[in-house]
Structures are given as structure tokens and as C-alpha cells.
Amino acid sequence: xxxxxxxxxxxxxxxxxxxxxxxxxxxxxxxxxxxxxxxxxxxxxxxxxxxxxxxxxxxxxxxxxx
Numbered sequence: 001x002x003x004x005x006x007x008x009x010x011x012x013x014x015x016x017x018x019x020x021x022x023x024x025x026x027x028x029x030x031x032x033x034x035x036x037x038x039x040x041x042x043x044x045x046x047x048x049x050x051x052x053x054x055x056x057x058x059x060x061x062x063x064x065x066x
Contacts (some may be wrong), residue, residue: 009046010066014039017060029056 015035019027033053034042044050
């Protein structure tokens with residue numbers, strides 16, 4: 001296990017819209033973020049790959065900084 005950094009920003013990501021009718025890319029991105037069902041949440045360290053994933057599904061998720 002690596003030690004947690006205190007200076008890194010964290011975000012809480014919540015899935016607010018269903019995956020029904022979404023493209024396979026969007027479905028896989030949501031799954032990679034750790035979200036499964038509507039209203040499920042996860043906390044991630046905000047880095048460039050996570051920012052790109054959020055941008056891909058920004059119309060389906062709600063992001064709050066911690």
C-alpha cells in the first residue's frame with residue numbers, strides 16, 4: 001500500500017443518470033470510475049486520467065470537490 005498524499009485533491013463522483021441507451025464507451029467509462037447503479041458514489045484522486053473520464057460522461061455524473 002502506498003501512503004496517501006495530503007496535498008492531492010479528491011472528488012466525489014455520483015452517477016445521476018441511467019446507462020440505458022448509452023454508448024459502449026460511456027458505459028465502460030462509468031464502470032471504470034467505480035459506479036454501477038444510479039445514485040452510487042465513489043471518491044477518486046483528481047488527476048488527468050480521471051478528469052478525462054469525467055469529461056467523457058459529464059452529462060451523467062455529478063462531481064463535488066472534497
